[in-house]
Amino acid sequence: MNPEDAPFLALTGVTKRFGATLALDGAALRIAAGSVHALLGENGAGKSTLIKILSGVHAPEAGMIRLDGREAAIASPRAAEAMGLRFIHQELNLVPHFDAVANGWIGRRHPRRGPFIDQRAMRARVAEVAARIAPDLPLDRPAKRLTPGQRQMAEIVRALMEPARLVVMDEPTSSLSEGEAERLHAVVRQLAAEGTAVLFISHRLDEVTALCADYTVLRNGRTVGSGRIADTNRDGLVALMSGGSDRRQDSASGGAKYAAPVAVADGSAAPRLSAEIAFGPAGEGIAFEAAAGEIVGLYGLVGSGRSSLLKLIWGAKPARGRISVDGAPLKGGIASRVARGLAYVPEDRRREALAAPLSIEASLALPHLSDFRAARSLPVSSRPAIRRFAQDVARRLRLAAASLQASPMTLSGGNQQKLVFGRWLGRRTRVMLVDEPTRGVDVGAKAEIHAELRRIAADGAAVIVATSDIEELIALSTRVVVLCAGRITADLAADAIDRGRIVAAAFGHAVTDVPPKAA
Amino acid sequence: VDVAVMTPYQSSVATNQMITVFEDKAKAAGWNASVIDTRGDVGQLASRIEDVVAAKVGAIVLVSVDPKQLQDQVNAAAAAGIPVIAIDGATAPGVVLNVTSDNFELGSKLSEFLFGKLGGKGNIAKFYYSAHPGVHQRELALDAALKNNPDIKVVAEHYMVVPGPIDDARKVTEDLLKAKGDEIDAIWAAWDEPAIGAELAIEADKPDSKIIIAGIDGNPQAVEMIKACSHIKGTVSQDFDAMAGLAADGLTKILAGEKPEKAELYAPAKLITPETLGVTCP
Amino acid sequence: MILLRRYGTLVALVVIVAIFAIASPGAFGSVANLVNITQQMSLLAIVAIGATLVMVLGEFDLSVSAVVSWAGIASVALFGAGWPLALVFPLVLLSALVMGVVSGVLVARFALPSFIATLALGTVIGGLTFWVSNGATLFSGIPPVFRALGRGAILGVPVPTLWLAGVALVFWLVLDQTEFGRRLYAIGGNREAARLVGLPVRRDMVVAFALCALLAALAGLLLTARLGSAHPTGGGGYLLQAYAAVFLGMTAFREGEPSIPGTLLGAAIIAVISNGLTILGVPSFLQDVMTGAIIIAAVLIRHFGREGD
Amino acid sequence: MILLRRYGTLVALVVIVAIFAIASPGAFGSVANLVNITQQMSLLAIVAIGATLVMVLGEFDLSVSAVVSWAGIASVALFGAGWPLALVFPLVLLSALVMGVVSGVLVARFALPSFIATLALGTVIGGLTFWVSNGATLFSGIPPVFRALGRGAILGVPVPTLWLAGVALVFWLVLDQTEFGRRLYAIGGNREAARLVGLPVRRDMVVAFALCALLAALAGLLLTARLGSAHPTGGGGYLLQAYAAVFLGMTAFREGEPSIPGTLLGAAIIAVISNGLTILGVPSFLQDVMTGAIIIAAVLIRHFGREGD
Ligand SMILES: Nc1ncnc2c1ncn2[C@@H]1O[C@H](COP(=O)(O)OP(=O)(O)OP(=O)(O)O)[C@@H](O)[C@H]1O
């Protein structure tokens, strides 16, 4: 299975420009039949753009696609489908009011009874596919009421509905947790065994090295390396992606696996955040505290309630119970929380954080517009002030944007995530609620975001991070809380943080006895 | 000479007839007439008058609209030396001539006819439209007539939806037949289109009903229905030919530099009934 | 409560009917009147069903009222010129189909906002209608067979009601039970996703606009048959009412999507209110006030069922 | 090409003006006429600016035409009852503000679709207008000072044009330079995202609807002053035209968002076409055909600039 001889699919010299941005600059990619191939690169390297060219969404300015050695013209998504190519795009593309069954069948020939579609057969087929990969996926719930993880699964189910020659997965695991991701890995291996090639894009390098056979690395729109995973390692890949010279480090690799708790910066008696609210399937309630300087990692399976918990604290959903900061109860809505120094990064940037009409800089300033006034008492924005803030954030997070006046929708996925996170930088934060802060963010930027989170905690904030990335959880948290079906099944302090325990608790095995971890 | 024929109501049957006849006369007189209709919008009409004044047309003919609603624009035309005449309108400063039917008289004739048919006693339904100044006069005439006929009662009234008065009248009449079918003796329609709609409903739902309908205009479709012995028993016909003719004659004089002898000319109205059409209905 | 939340708008219709029936049992509540309402709502509902198809796409077709008027004038003009029904009927429908295709192409292929494209096209069609009719109401030469298409009753069911039943059934099946229908919902729900999975987005959009125009023309023909005359702005009243019916219908079911049953419900609410208030003898201006208030209440009902959600 | 793509609709306006000016240099191209066009577009543009605010939110306010009519009738009725201008003007504006707040609350707080809520509210307002006016055109009692607010000229600039300039400037600043304006765009772009960062979504929406109604009422007052009479359906023509102006404006700039400059451009295109065609003596029906065609062409221009994208 050497990708060099007779690749099943080869893209060469692909160039694509968006206005002033050269997204692809002669990129090449060769995939062997039935192989699992990793496409790697930093945020904005051009991975998604390359996929979109392969799927007929974008027309390249130059370049050639060969399928089975013959030149193929992929003028439209229809053409790509007809060639047996299936795509799971990075930004999920489900019809919001369709359930998983209806979504699964869009664009396919529906089973029929007479001239009409056969709903029962449709459901049966989707259920069959879902059983393999996402047994818990609610099939009858409209996509708009699924969690991002569930939407991700519905999308995967859709891509696997029919036999394919190639399945392209653009960050399919970015909102899946350990168990679910493993199920997906098993399916990927099985696909490969059945002769279907898989092109796999992910910023989780451990999963890449465990799952993929071959790799291609893009940097600044150019292919800078490719080969067999077996012939390289994590550090080698990181070096290729960043260009070697980059001094950004990989937060999840090497060094101390468990970050030391940050010294509490102020000694107030009351916990920074405490919440006692009705929660869980039966509304039995949850009690939850976080101290200043702590980074509490919130872990659980898809649908375990992490996001719901953060939303309740943030005031985005009506909560019954008591939430207080420094002993004083939180009253009012979100605006009053912003005023009291709370911050929140939602998990679904497209649906919950970005507004197309605003420029990148205006988006960054949005939660605290009144900090950027031309004159104190006049609600008129000062563009220079907003610009200064935006430039500062862009510098700190290495936000790659052609222009800060452009729409956030022109950013790559990872850079959109940085934008949403960056909104809260540079102000005094007491409680920071972050939901999947590094979804789709590359290794280097992940380290930067982690550093920012640590700094915010060190400045005296209580930081609560819900994440599905167990590497990130372990690297970042000073305490780990695991949720399962709306209940806390583990609350592990620094020394007790242990991968096996966390996963067990996520599946509902109560972790009662917490032996101190041997160093 | 360019003559701008301007109205908000070109698709109203009566207005349309006046315009068509006037266009013929204009052609005969060698004028170049163009029709501008603002689809019911008087504010728009004000702007369009400004435009034709800017284009320096030879004359402006306002049809079926009260020039007082457009006084500034009429003044501007007069100031620019452009003669303005009205058909089916009203007199106003700056309007050299208005040729019309006396709408109050039309209304009186209609009311008298209908009350006579009822023998001075009975219940009527009233279909009206006060937004049109001329049509509004007819309503006032009805009110006056009602004062003199205490035994006639208005038991239902409906403000017409324009455009679409036939369909509107038909629906409302269907409903009225259900609610007060036995009570209503006659329908007083401020013009013929509501009368036609009412007839369609009665013909479909209660063909043997004794209800009689009468309207105003001499609308050809209504006349046909009268001829066919429908429930429409009369229409007070406005002589649109005569009106358009008088207007054209007046304009000829004005363009020749003369003054019309009177600022307002009335075209005679006449009642059309089965009898005048020479049919005998059962 | 669940009933309110799920079927609030339907509940509202039932309540409205009940109130009118109590207020006027003999007149409003009679079977004859209720049957009559189905006839009164039929043309509006047919136009609204067409509008529903386009709304499923998340677009507007503002030319429907112009097409209704056009169909009426064009048909009577052709009758007047001596053409037979067997030619006139399909020809007029065909002309509307072409108009719908033009809208569809402008929107789907050239990415014009449907609001502006169809408003402009409606203006063009209105001009053509005035040109053909000279602005006049046309009524001569309409053959009696044609008139029969829009009036009378078969086995006690008014003919317009039968047309509506047929159209509603066909388009309910189309939207709910065919791949084309599913595709329209998919396109409306997420055009980008529909494109990414390779749906024939443009073609389907054009077809939807064409069907919308076709139904408007059908309503125009039936209106002309019913009235025995055609008015160059006779369709004017249908525009806002048709979309009101669709939007009312969207509030009827959980997901808030346009649907044929919803649209029928919306059209029924509009027709019942105007019939009921007229029968009760409410004066015109008060009818307007009450109509608006009842519609707002009908949509609010559902909200209160939803409280605490 | 870049010019076409970026400013296609603006280019279209320039082309249209140029063509008319060549066809009729003396009448259309005269300074007096061009100044007059700014006056003719002013009321429509004021209504459209209000509609722009609501469209920025991604909503419709279909009650604008009813509010225009209401303001006219209410003011003349009050004048007729002997009230002084100093009271009538603010009172009528206030009444409109209340109407706008009602729409806003229905949409923002009770989550009614704005289309249906404002259409229904417009029906209610229409009923009130008929009730106050008895359905008749009102003339009498209008004080000359009031009339002066809508006619005449100051230093050669027509008074309505001055109103428009003032309103446009204020609302351009509001939308473009203030926090409120930014929040409206954020809410319109993604309501959930706006809510989640703590913006006062409901309050801002209510304010936008209230301002929209306020501007419609201002236009109604100015219309009444201009005509010296008030007609119970005098605002009817503004509804579709105002939204046409906003949509045309949205095609004017790259982002496709509603904006004050865009809306002004849209209103100007509409006004220039009617003025130019009338001056050229084009008959109404042909005017319709050409208006529709020109608007479609104006929006298409931009597409061809964009080709190859
Ligand atoms: N529609 C667009 N308009 C303008 N620029 C774009 C557009 N799509 C992508 N880009 C730019 O092209 C570049 C490549 O983006 P792409 O989405 O392919 O990156 P990526 O490798 O997938 O990154 P990530 O890991 O963050 O998803 C980026 O600089 C991005 O800003």
Ligand SMILES: Nc1ncnc2c1ncn2[C@@H]1O[C@H](COP(=O)(O)OP(=O)(O)OP(=O)(O)O)[C@@H](O)[C@H]1O
């Ligand atoms: N107060 C609550 N208590 C328990 N369950 C809840 C509560 N609120 C919502 N839920 C449900 O529990 C599930 C949790 O969803 P949530 O988005 O919080 O999960 P998550 O752990 O963040 O999953 P994902 O990884 O998919 O984002 C959802 O199905 C939601 O409907």
Ligand SMILES: O[C@@H]1[C@@H](O)[C@@H](O)CO[C@H]1O
């Ligand atoms: O005078 C006519 C009326 O008779 C009616 O047809 C409506 O329009 C007016 O102009």
Ligand SMILES: [Mg+2]
């Ligand atoms: Mg990407």
Ligand SMILES: [Mg+2]
């Ligand atoms: Mg989550």
